[in-house]
Amino acid sequence: MNRLDQLFQKKEKEVLNIYFTAGYPTLDATETIILELDKAGVDLIEVGMPYSDPLADGPTIQGSGQQALVNGMTVPILFEQLKRVREQTEVPLILMGYFNQVMQYGIGKFIQDCVDVGIDGVILPDLPLFEYESYYKKLFEKAGLYFSFLITPQTSEERIRKVDELTKGFIYMVSNSAITGAKNTISEKQIEYFNRIQAMELNNPRLIGFGISSHETYATACQYANGAIIGSAFIRTVGKAENLSESIADFVHSIRGTVSV
């Protein structure tokens, strides 16, 4: 069974998904970051494949991606690292990147390597629903590799239904009209949007991302969805960490509102 299904079967609330950019702050930090996040009780980890032109990302994730590329991160190196990580943990892993990276790697080969390494799902924010459904859905489904789509406050109800139909794993709810890392509070307008989506009773679990950076925003998001996704705030933490393991544990506990042991 796909680890995402296992996760959402046993846990319906307060699912914490942390995003980090592979190759940042150092080329070989991937293993430490994943294992420490797992140890700290993170439910799901999104591994970002650094990209030269990340259109949907704000300055923090852009900066980490540029540094990761300077550090020498590539998709083949990342797969090698993830293979070693997978031998040590069963935490669900998602790969996130831009479609051009997958195109150049070769879509068939990318899917196969994801399966071989033990990746559970993929997010490619610039691969449109139509292209996915027409050309790639079958390949992903055949391999048992899940694919998540994004919805935003502007996404129409009809389109959200389509997203729900095509998504496997979870729906990525963009909290606001924004690139990543842009906002720090949750407004009433956003709550309205969260309620509207909740009332749609979608088939897939929903995780809220973009602008989740603290215990308060995480807790609010969790009231209206199955959990939340944190990216930029975590990148900032690892970027300035003197002791990576300690900083990661502290960060996760501060988000959960629990005490570090």
Add this chain to the structure above:
Amino acid sequence: MIAIDERGYYGEFGGAFIPEMLHSNIDNLRSKYLDIIAEPAFQKEFQALLKDYVGRPSPLYLAERLSEKYNTPIYLKREDLNHTGAHKINNTIGQILLAKRLGKTRIIAETGAGQHGVATATVCALMGIECIVYMGEVDIERQAPNVSRMRMLGAEVRPAKSGSKTLKDATNEAIRDWINHPVDTHYIIGSVVGPHPYPDMVARFQSVISEEMKWQLEEKTGKTNPDIIIACVGGGSNAAGAYYHYLNEKDVRLVAVEAAGLGVNTGESAATSVLGTKGIIHGSRTLLMQTDDGQIIEPYSISAGLDYPGIGPMHAHLIDTARAEAVSVTDQEALDAAFMLSRIEGIIPALETAHAFSALDKIEYQSGDVIVVNLSGRGDKDLNTYIKYLDKIG
């Protein structure tokens, strides 16, 4: 027939590879642009502004001394004589009228050489709409006169500080701005790049160039068709306009001139048709310069307007199917051509346009072939670069 299909593809190039955050905006534009452009009231306003504000039709000029030098009749399509000094304003007039009809109250744009930024700032001033132009930090420095012009016109120029700090990064920043302002903002893209419907929409607004060429050539030569059309290509908007009404007329050769920078194989180049492979840039499946790992390569050209690692999907299709011939011209060759044209015809071209003139030395033709060079912009903005070169050659 060379045209986009209903999903915005020219052959295998085009489409709309955009994050969901842009979907409602792009879809709104896609579903309305053709109807709005076809409205009689829109056409009336558009044509009136092109005539009385831009100064169209732009002349088609038989360059006699240039023709003598190359021993064949050469006509220059004088887009440099448009208001603001380049073809860019044809598109910005069209898009600002469209933006108004879409109810948008804030305009953003990217710019490389600054010509599109100036053309956008100009139409925003004309319509009284807020204007923000993203421009690479490197370009802000090398195209300083245009930065001043944009500011004088009331636009805010925001530096793009990521990546190569040039046109590619200015475009990224503009797209991010649009993601953050999905309701009130229209993004006026300056070239035939980006997600569908932009390549088609911009090509339509620029198609006035070849529409005029047809009747102007007929008046002067008795035939609507030249033998060869030459245009420079960065993203490719002036070339798209110059080719548009000739795309399906196989007797007309289309020449696309790219910037080779220091040389195609030096690693400092922007010759996308040679160095590019199929991939996605700025929401469009096209040819682009990238690594094996799919990272977009930072291009190089002396000309800020050609310093782009991709090419519009229409041009990728034209080159891929051999409908257009691609020619690469180095910085040095472009500078030489700029001085040649200045001294033989009394016309100082933009650095981008100078690349097109250098192609006259590179293409094959028969004496007597009628050639049209699209003189896409004037060189005022490039005087610093030209004077530096003049001081060097004495």
